[in-house]
Amino acid sequence: MATEIIFGHLEDVSVGDSFVNYKAMNKVGVHRSSMGGISGRAKDGADSVVISGGYENDSDQGDVIVYTGQGGRNKGGKHDKDQTLTLGNAALVQNLLNAQPVRVIRGEDRKNSFAPASGYRYDGLYRVESYWSEKRVDGFAIWRFRLEQLVATNTIPQPIKKSSKKAIPLGNPSPERVETTVQRVVRDSALSKSLKLHYQHLCQVCDTTIETNSGPYAEAAHITPLGAPHNGPDIWENILCLCPNHHVMFDLGVFSVADDLSLLGITGLITTEEGHAPSLVHLEYHRNHYYKKLIQPLDKG
């Protein structure tokens, strides 16, 4: 089925629908891969993933899933090399870059309280919130993806109403398309507000700020992310004050920070104000998990 990849809900499949096997899912298109857990294309993104307990590193909290990438295992299922950022793994990264949702299907798994008792169940849309590299106990590297459930309330804009005053003569807005809208989310916190004030909202990388008529704007970037599985603390030492551009670049691993506060991946250094010293423990965590050039210098698969 080399047809166009459809992101988001499908017309004929409802959240909660069950399927006996991969073939049944393939037939309706909810998961088009006949075997693999990730359906999609490296260049275009992943339209669906199946979580079925086949991977001991997966973690399912219902609304948040830490999904382990594919590859690195031999035919017997044993890890014998590093996973690479190719195929389905590369596809999931595209979902993050392009804010595309991924359908999540849970398969039978007695160890997972969110899994169905048998077969497979379509459990709706998730967004790829972040991805990073981790070393397994056996030393092999895996890629992990944090998937967050998209809840109708915040995430789906209202469809254009029929009662809208004027027809805008520039095209045919398609509510089905709009429904697949997802977002880049910037985590912030009460504590980070005080740090931004400490830096007068100047970016610690480029020294710029965004001046609005109601005051300056900057973003707080947690070095070790908040939330599972990183569980970074919400403390000053784990936060940088950045402009939106450098925040995106930091979260995507375009650059990282060395112990001497020089930047890796781009030129420059993190400027600090008295009273704020980024934690070396957390900077190392970021380098080891997020800094892509360090993790995979040349490996493009």
Add this chain to the structure above:
Amino acid sequence: MATEIIFGHLEDVSVGDSFVNYKAMNKVGVHRSSMGGISGRAKDGADSVVISGGYENDSDQGDVIVYTGQGGRNKGGKHDKDQTLTLGNAALVQNLLNAQPVRVIRGEDRKNSFAPASGYRYDGLYRVESYWSEKRVDGFAIWRFRLEQLVATNTIPQPIKKSSKKAIPLGNPSPERVETTVQRVVRDSALSKSLKLHYQHLCQVCDTTIETNSGPYAEAAHITPLGAPHNGPDIWENILCLCPNHHVMFDLGVFSVADDLSLLGITGLITTEEGHAPSLVHLEYHRNHYYKKLIQPLDKG
């Protein structure tokens, strides 16, 4: 009660709790203002708002509330001047700039199906998604705020677990604080992906892109926003390809775009590629609703 403003949930108040009147809400601190609908300080942000049908311009869809600012009315409740971006209105803008949540309390209102039958009910946390200016039918300007419900799933990071491997020796992470975390959200769509490709992910304002090891990153900015009450269409003519910095600036009304595509508020112009022409209708909508310098040139209250 000139104590510190507490953003987020309060320890002793649960979502769904009822209160007979303002005095009862003031006593537990869920809404500290004794009369006004907005509690908070212009400089620090708003900790709570009451929606109770007192304002005909309010619109309540449950998970999304379009809340009208305060002021502009005489003692009889009749509009006799423009609302200004001061007091409670200025406070709500700070919530947006600093990603602080606001407690929403609904009061009795027979015309609102989401309102309680009597008294007041604490309905949880919302984020200030955007704000803009509008002209009423009588010609007076009002400020409006789109509030979106924060749902536990996506928005609240997991508290630090006791079982976390190592105690990080840099402070005492406070889960209660973390729980008040809210976010800046970037809406994106399937259609906007194609527009970003059309521009090779170069910002139409500053011509930069963010290069990641998995491809370039840019953001799609809807000129007339998607979603109620704007209901902008998801079509190319209503989208700009911007870097995160200029996206934030555009959404906050730091700059807008004239019909000749020159920038207002900052120097420069919107560059366009053949095949994409931003709609003049939508550019005008943005100027009239979002461009703060046009709307309130000198008025700081």
